Amino acid sequence: MLHRALVISLIFTAFIYGQNPSMASDIMSGGVFNTPVGASKPGPLTPGKAYEFTFQATPGSKLSLAMMFGQSNDLFYAPEEAGIPLFDTKNKPVGGDVTSQILLWDAGTEVNQEPGVGPDQAPRQKAPNTGDPDSNNLVRVASDDFHNLPVTSKVLRVTLKPISATGFKVRIENISKGDLLKTSAGDQPVVISPGIWVVHTAPGPLFTTGQPDRGNGLEALAEEGNPAALAAIVTSKASRK
Structure with a gap:
């Protein structure tokens, strides 16, 4: 289920990071978004709900984020590995609707079953990591x-708003209708997991297209909707600066 623990634990961060030097990029800051606007505790993003977070950035920085497509084995939403530019060529902060820069990705860590039906998907599996390898x-x-994945623009609206010369606010809305996901077992809502955000200056802080998962925690995010392990590593690297 997507209610798995979301608290970031830094206990083993130094060890994990030391074993994964392939995390490419200079990371300026990062964190987790996990509590819908108006909610009192962390939870998934159901239709009509939104996540919001703020951060600081400097010219040349980009934003990456990742969150699980909940009714899947290992699919997640994220921009391309280069990230979303935060400043224009004149070093002015940019803003607006950036949904078109968000894609649905396959982590390549678990074999795909029909979205919304598969027994090894987070809402139905008996335990984490129960599916067969991809x-x-x-x-x-x-x-x-399976010919039922919805178009991203019918699921999400992601907006970027400058709030100062170096400050930004991101809003991620689940704009889908409750019956958007069409399955062999009937219509299902699209649910989005808590996720991770990263401000960085070089591409690829979370993954590299066409390469295997690095083992830094993307698998747990994409399969279980739990960003804690990946966020711990990102937070650790940012804190080293």
Whole structure:
């Protein structure tokens, strides 16, 4: 279920980071978004709900984020690995609707079952990491194998708003209708997991397209909707600066 623990634990961060030097990029800051606007505790993003978070950035920085498509084995929403530019060529902060820069990705860590039906998907599985390994273990744009993946623009609205010369606010809305996901077992809502955000200056803080998952926590986010492990590593690297 998407209610798994979301508290970031830094106990083993130094060890994990030391074993994963391939995390490419200079990370300026990062964190988790996990509590819908108006809610008193962390939870998934159901239709009509929104996550918001703020951060500081400097010219040349980009924003990456990732969150699970809940009714799947290992699909997640994220921009391309280069990230979303935060400043224009004149070093002025940019803003607006950036939904078109968000894609649905396949982490390549678990074989895909029909979205909204598969027994090894987070809402239905008996325990974490119960699905079979994917024969294609590369991170890639998701393919619509079962012909029912909704268009991203019908699921999400992601907006970026400058709030100062170096400050930004991001709003992630689940704009889908409750019956958007069409399955062989009936219509299902699209639910989005809590996620991670990263401000960085070089591409690829979370994954590299066409390469296997790095083992830094993306698998837990994409399969279980739990960003804690990945966020711990990102937070650790940011704190080293």
